[in-house]
Amino acid sequence: MHPDTIRKYIGLGLFLICLLCPAFAIGMESEDCLDCHTDTDTVGDDFFVEMAPFNNSAHADVGCVSCHETVSEDHPNDGNVPSRADCLDCHDDVGEEYAHTAHAENASCNDCHNPHMVRGATAVSGHAMNQMCSDCHDGDEVAESHAEWLPQASLHIAMLPCISCHTASEDLVTSLFIIKKKDAEDGSLELASHEELKALAGDGNVQALVDTNEDDYISLAELRMFNRNPANKTVQLQGMMMPEEVSHSIETLDNRWDCSFCHASGPEAMQTSYLSLAQPDGSFKRVPAERGAVLDALFGTPDFYMVGATRSKTMNYIGLAIISGGLVLPVGHGSLRFLTRKNRRKSED
Amino acid sequence: MSEKLRIYLQPTPVRIWHWLNAFGIITLCVTGVQIRFPEHIVIFDSYRSAILLHNTAGLVVAVSFSLWFFYYGIVARSMAKLYVPTVKDLQTGIVRQMKFYFLTYFLGWKNPHHATPKDKFNPMQKSAYLAIMFVLVPLVSLTGITLTNVAFLRDFVVMVGGLKILMNIHFILASSLCAFLFTHIYLATLGQTFFAYFKPMLTGWEEVEDDHHHEHSAP
Numbered sequence: 404m405h406p407d408t409i410r411k412y413i414g415l416g417l418f419l420i421c422l423l424c425p426a427f428a429i430g431m432e433s434e435d436c437l438d439c440h441t442d443t444d445t446v447g448d449d450f451f452v453e454m455a456p457f458n459n460s461a462h463a464d465v466g467c468v469s470c471h472e473t474v475s476e477d478h479p480n481d482g483n484v485p486s487r488a489d490c491l492d493c494h495d496d497v498g499e500e501y502a503h504t505a506h507a508e509n510a511s512c513n514d515c516h517n518p519h520m521v522r523g524a525t526a527v528s529g530h531a532m533n534q535m536c537s538d539c540h541d542g543d544e545v546a547e548s549h550a551e552w553l554p555q556a557s558l559h560i561a562m563l564p565c566i567s568c569h570t571a572s573e574d575l576v577t578s579l580f581i582i583k584k585k586d587a588e589d590g591s592l593e594l595a596s597h598e599e600l601k602a603l604a605g606d607g608n609v610q611a612l613v614d615t616n617e618d619d620y621i622s623l624a625e626l627r628m629f630n631r632n633p634a635n636k637t638v639q640l641q642g643m644m645m646p647e648e649v650s651h652s653i654e655t656l657d658n659r660w661d662c663s664f665c666h667a668s669g670p671e672a673m674q675t676s677y678l679s680l681a682q683p684d685g686s687f688k689r690v691p692a693e694r695g696a697v698l699d700a701l702f703g704t705p706d707f708y709m710v711g712a713t714r715s716k717t718m719n720y721i722g723l724a725i726i727s728g729g730l731v732l733p734v735g736h737g738s739l740r741f742l743t744r745k746n747r748r749k750s751e752d
Numbered sequence: 753m754s755e756k757l758r759i760y761l762q763p764t765p766v767r768i769w770h771w772l773n774a775f776g777i778i779t780l781c782v783t784g785v786q787i788r789f790p791e792h793i794v795i796f797d798s799y800r801s802a803i804l805l806h807n808t809a810g811l812v813v814a815v816s817f818s819l820w821f822f823y824y825g826i827v828a829r830s831m832a833k834l835y836v837p838t839v840k841d842l843q844t845g846i847v848r849q850m851k852f853y854f855l856t857y858f859l860g861w862k863n864p865h866h867a868t869p870k871d872k873f874n875p876m877q878k879s880a881y882l883a884i885m886f887v888l889v890p891l892v893s894l895t896g897i898t899l900t901n902v903a904f905l906r907d908f909v910v911m912v913g914g915l916k917i918l919m920n921i922h923f924i925l926a927s928s929l930c931a932f933l934f935t936h937i938y939l940a941t942l943g944q945t946f947f948a949y950f951k952p953m954l955t956g957w958e959e960v961e962d963d964h965h966h967e968h969s970a971p
Contacts, residue, residue, distance in 0.1 A: 554803045558903045584910060639910065662799040667790035705914025711790040711799065718920055719788075722927040729931025733938035739858055740942075746860035 436467040456520040459684035501651040524649040526686040528594055529564035536565045564645055568659040572646030577676040577697050582641040595638050597681040613678055614690055621678050621692040627702040642697055642707030666711035673697055673712050761869055761958040765823040770953055772816035779809035781930045807900055814893045837878040845875030888925055895922035
């Protein structure tokens with residue numbers, strides 16, 4: 404073999420080793436890190452990382468070393484404090500958007516998002532989203548300030564993620580969560596956990612509770628079947644309007660003061676909905692539902708109704724028929740009355 | 753030759769109740785239409801004002817209903833007598849009254865029912881008002897009150913079968929009440945003169961010709 408060719412092979416081999424090693428090291432590193440950092444006795448509360456939420460977080464894939472770059476093999480004996488990445492290194496577009504808001508002066512990324520637990524927006528429940536807000540915003544104050552102008556303020560606060568109104572996200576969809584029927588004492592709604600759903604599903608898959616044929620698609624018939632099934636009497640579907648894409652431009656947009664931003668969209672805009680199913684790791688899986696699920700007259704989503712937006716066409720026609728019925732007498736009788744007016748004049752004479 | 757006779761038919765509490773009810777229900781119908789079809793029908797400036805006005809009018813109707821119940825049930829004690837049809841009413845009265853409205857009225861005959869303070873309503877009115885005042889209005893008010901307190905009354909909402917069922921009951925009952933309104937106002941014009949039946953509801957006094965055949969009942 405020509406020495407040049409040998410050199411080429413050696414070069415390629417070295418290149419591949421260089422390429423694979425860090426990945427291997429990162430994989431090993433994350434496990435090594437978690438060996439100690441999931442134990443409060445070893446690292447204390449400040450450096451504690453919860454194992455399951457981290458492994459299921461969006462950051463688990465990139466590994467510890469990606470953000471804590473300067474950690475050495477000798478950590479913690481080397482005496483160095485490993486570096487922490489700036490969130491903006493990766494999320495610069497989000498940062499740019501957020502920097503222009505009043506929130507930026509009061510809360511850093513970490514104040515709302517624990518980097519060891521973060522998940523994509525669709526994998527988080529609306530209740531969990533609001534938890535982030537309520538860490539700073541006192542619930543009573545929020546209720547009070549909204550009640551000053553917003554009809555049904557407590558209902559809005561309980562049934563919506565704050566970010567549906569307080570960010571620039573325009574696209575809202577309806578997510579249907581399965582909740583336990585008995586409300587918690589403080590009036591907040593309790594989402595059914597995966598374990599509770601598992602108990603309900605018995606041997607079957609949790610998703611099959613609603614998605615009977617397990618085709619990753621919830622039809623209207625399946626929704627009705629779920630709602631009417633007496634075995635499901637301890638749970639029910641709870642609809643929430645959630646932004647389809649989360650924006651970090653946290654502000655109250657002018658159009659949100661106008662109730663008709665949400666309440667006037669009419670049947671067309673309320674077509675898209677998803678079932679959000681609790682997963683074993685505490686996240687939620689979205690399963691698309693048939694168009695118009697939340698508009699179905701009665702049994703698609705019996706406990707979801709938004710005035711002005713989720714009205715059903717069938718009901719409109721029934722109402723119109725009833726009101727028209729009330730006009731039958733004035734119009735019919737009135738016409739005959741006009742035609743026979745001479746008879747009454749005669750009898751008066 | 754007949755002379756005018758004045759009968760005190762509608763006492764003040766009844767007149768107050770009636771007009772509170774009338775303005776309340778009309779406001780409810782108008783705001784209700786905007787609340788249901790906000791992108792098509794904009795009568796009030798903002799959706800919020802339509803909602804607030806609807807809630808307030810609903811409260812007025814519920815309070816006026818209590819006034820009506822208190823007056824007829826406790827003060828005048830004439831509720832059962834006025835509103836519950838007698839056996840005779842059901843056997844012959846309704847048919848007789850229907851025959852008048854749908855046949856003999858056109859021939860120029862007189863109303864067979866003669867209104868007195870103790871027997872204000874004809875058999876058709878009794879049946880209609882019984883259904884309206886004891887079923888329709890209480891149910892539409894109760895569903896409305898529940899819909900304005902969903903978070904607080906969640907258990908009741910769930911018991912009924914969900915918000916959508918409650919909402920649709922409210923909508924259907926409200927449509928029925930609106931339908932009744934048209935019929936009610938039309939029948940009110942069937943007196944001796946076009947406005948003859950409106951007057952007693954404003955002044956309390958009905959003027960009738962004293963020949964026993966010309967007394968009518970307000971609708």
